[in-house]
Amino acid sequence: MTKELRELLQVVAEGNNDLWNETIEVSQKLLKGGYYGHDADIENLEEREIKTGFELERVLSQGKWYWQKEEVQNIDYCPGCNIAYCRGRYTTGQCE
Ligand SMILES: [Zn+2]
Numbered sequence: 001m002t003k004e005l006r007e008l009l010q011v012v013a014e015g016n017n018d019l020w021n022e023t024i025e026v027s028q029k030l031l032k033g034g035y036y037g038h039d040a041d042i043e044n045l046e047e048r049e050i051k052t053g054f055e056l057e058r059v060l061s062q063g064k065w066y067w068q069k070e071e072v073q074n075i076d077y078c079p080g081c082n083i084a085y086c087r088g089r090y091t092t093g094q095c096e
Contacts, residue, residue: 001042001093005050006031012053023057029067033089034078037066 012019013027030041044065050056078086080095088096 002046005042005046006093008050008053008056012056017053019053019057020061023053023060026060026065026067027056031090031093033093034086035067037069041066 009027009031011017012024013031015024017024029035030038030045033042044063045056045059048055048059050059077084078089078095080086080089086095088094
């Protein structure tokens with residue numbers, strides 16, 4: 001994930017903004033990763049060069065995303081080390 005995208009997602013994920021709750025929740029999900037298709041979702045977002053939370057919200061509310069399929073289940077097993085909630089992936093997006 002690019003630094004710019006990560007920073008934007010972090011700001012949005014903290015809440016405290018005028019965005020929809022869903023946008024905030026999805027940003028948290030995108031930061032956390034660990035679901036099928038996460039890489040593809042991130043690539044998709046990176047290609048769009050999103051600058052603001054409102055742009056992010058617009059993009060997330062359109063199109064098809066893998067996170068849409070992951071609303072319920074989801075223990076976050078890291079594909080790298082197979083540990084639930086791998087700390088490296090949570091903090092930097094990369095398995096340690
Ligand atoms: Zn890991």
